[in-house]
Amino acid sequence: MSAVTGMTGSVDHAAGAHAAPGFLSRYVFSRDHKVIGIQFMFTTLLMLFVGGALALGIRWQLAYPWEPMPLLGNAFADEGGQIPPETYTMLLTMHGTIMVFLVIIPILAGGFGNLLIPLQIGAEDMAFPTLNMLSYWFMWPAIVFFMLAMHAGAAAGWTAYPVLAVLPQAAPGSGVAQTYWLLGVTLVGISSLMGAVNYMTTIINMRAPGMTLFRMPLTIWAMFITAILQAFALPMLTAAGLMQISDRTLGTCFFIPAGIIVNNADPTVGGGQPLLWQHLFWFYSHPAVYIMLLPVMGMVSDMLACMCRKPVFGYKPMIHSMGAIAGLGFIVWGHHMFISGMNPMLGMAFMISTILIALPSAVKTFNWIGTMWGGRLQFNTVMLNCVAFVSMFVVGGLSGIFMAAVPVDVFFHDTYFIVAHFHYVLFGATLFGVYGALHFWFPKMFGRMMSEFWGKIHFFITFIAFNLTFFPMHLLGMQGMPRRLADPYHYSYLEHLLPLNQVMTWAAIVMGFAQIILFLNFVISSFAGRKAGRNPWNANGLEWIAPSPPPHGNFDVTPVVYRGPYEYSAPDAPDGQDYWLQSDERGGQMAERH
Amino acid sequence: MEGRFWTLVFVIFAAAALAACAVAPAYQLWFPGSGEALSTIGARIDHLFYVILVVIAVVFVGVNVALGYVLWRGAKQPSEVKAVYSHGNQTLEVVWTVIPGVILLALALYQMDVWASFRMREFYPQDMRTIAEVTARQFEWRIRYAAPDKTLEADPHPDDVYTVNDLRVPVNRPVAISLRTEDVQHAFFVPELRIKQDALPGKRIPVWFEVTRPGTYDLVCAELCGWGHYKMKGRLVALSEEDYAAWLKQAFEDQFDDGVGEGEKSD
Ligand code: HEM
């Protein structure tokens, strides 16, 4: 119990408040934020495999066009494993959709947000536990609708641009499949919004005594800012989704201009504007890319500090730059539309705001390196994944600058350069950060450690295979290879890219299989891993004074916070440890210093 | 020991990334075709790309050297040594905010002119002529030219000349096409010219360019437009002024050839 030295505070946590619940209410319809968080994680990890399988289908077609795909091919298509073009388009649509809406967004806010927010601010639970439970259960109808959309062959890309997506005659996948797809998007949106309301309220209202705003760990700051982004951006997507549904089913024409003739159907009545959808969609989806990154930025800051035994370098600049990213994030959406046909003058404004958003990203990178500088580095799985996060984020952030430059984006838009860019940020940065976070907070979730050995093997294979798969995409983009082509080799200027694509595909296959290591490590360690105490990493956040795993209600007694979240290697740290717990009442003068 | 191994992994990644870019041109993995942009705007785009590339390469190397250094130093530090207790440095923060800020802003301002001349009407070249209407549809490009010595009108005219998937333009003078779509969204993309523009349903968009070398270039659809998106292939043939005029005349005559010999006509 040495880890809980100095815990004080009121003992007002009534032991009887949480009577032993039955199995269903404990593990299925649980209102406990930790259980909900773990439910989110399991569900999203499962979806990661579904999305990954779809990606392998895409990769197969790019490496061996029109050749039957072994194993998975039969699941995707009915022509003896051969992937026809409409199935290829479906694969890329549903891959993007699942990875964005069912993996990255929910694993961060839903999974880690739920798990960490109450624990790190010293609260018993979320402000609205029932709403929290609902936010998880709204995922399921969304999953069902997405699966229906996949089955019906939705194939308009994850961006669902009208009028391809709106007019049922426009493509085989634009029939009822797109309605399912839109319902799925609307429902995940509702799920996210319920989460966001809850996180904001909880962070504002439920902090433990002494947990001032500027003593909150960066994870909490990141979750807070993410929740604000979601709350303000999501309504746009929901409204746009409903408008597209009504265009499809009620005969409105929000996004349909007059006189469009698809496949010899009658000309459309029209009056609408397809660009409107693009504006509304990106008004949400650009902030959404930060919803898919900010939480990881926060968590990586926490993990790096702990693994380097050093305070985070520039705690306040880190917060300011997250705020700047969030603020600027609302005024850059047009960079997805430079050549869409919107007013070209806007291109200038969006170019400047987009180039500026690289600035806070750079500041954060410098601060992470500053955090590692002069630290006592522990090269464990957590640390390695965090360093990979930084290293990959640098690549993705820098490639963004080419595309932010409007004239250069004229060439790069809708080529593989874009695909390289967002996989470096979303897989390279976000997913490596998530791997680190899974290992780091695993002991808090299950009271056991994940295997270091298998963790490192998984990291090593994934890191190498990831770069072999995605780095060459920059070069494909340089060649002007468009994304979303079922058969690029139809064009003579792309024929010589086949061998490179085959290498990339094999790297992707290796990478896919390496994720089984992670999954097994996760599942097996949860019951057979080495037992962990309350604070296996000697970290100083509040979550580490709770038992592992914490009971419903979390803390033995409500903690009181005396100092900031990163007092590693403090010269006056108590004997036998190199850090100050946030709740350690000794050394009270520290509280004034920071 | 182990720490140094992992440090090397990250350093080798950065070195390999740089090396891959360095050898890419030799393996036809840089700009498409000859590697040279074959339009005036394209040349300026490439120039901008290289300016940004230099800035970014310097930043990439700098950040990775710093990262490699802190990792290496941490890896060989004996484990008893305590970490530096520092919460940051105000001066450093200001420096690494202001300097990149200035560089980024300069990059942004430097580019405005290229965009303006490519896309803003008041900056279009004076002597430019709209030579063709390009209509995208699932999954082909339909092209309409005015008859020789006539000007192209927005509405089709009986003696207009039509081609499919075959756009011909004269070189060495600015020409414009009027881009539209009959059905869903598409994008007009000629990689070797670095020209791309979405075709937006319900809208007619002028696109201008000046090809600087005669030749045949791939015309690609770059915006997902349905299952046959991948095969929406056309070509852009750039001809010298005389060849272009001769071709148009020929195409006109072929199209309106009623099968009756020239000498037998009454007038
Ligand atoms: C340094 C900051 C960044 C800059 C300057 C930047 C710039 C851009 C630009 C200009 C585009 C549009 C390119 C095009 O379609 O022509 C783009 C696309 C994209 N970016 Fe970034 N980006 C940055 C960081 C990020 C981050 C951090 C993420 C995610 C975590 C991200 C995710 C994406 C995604 C998903 C797309 C493509 C969406 C699609 O078309 O399917 N970006 N980025």
Ligand SMILES: [Cu+2]
């Ligand atoms: Cu964006």
Ligand SMILES: [Cu+2]
């Ligand atoms: Cu197309």
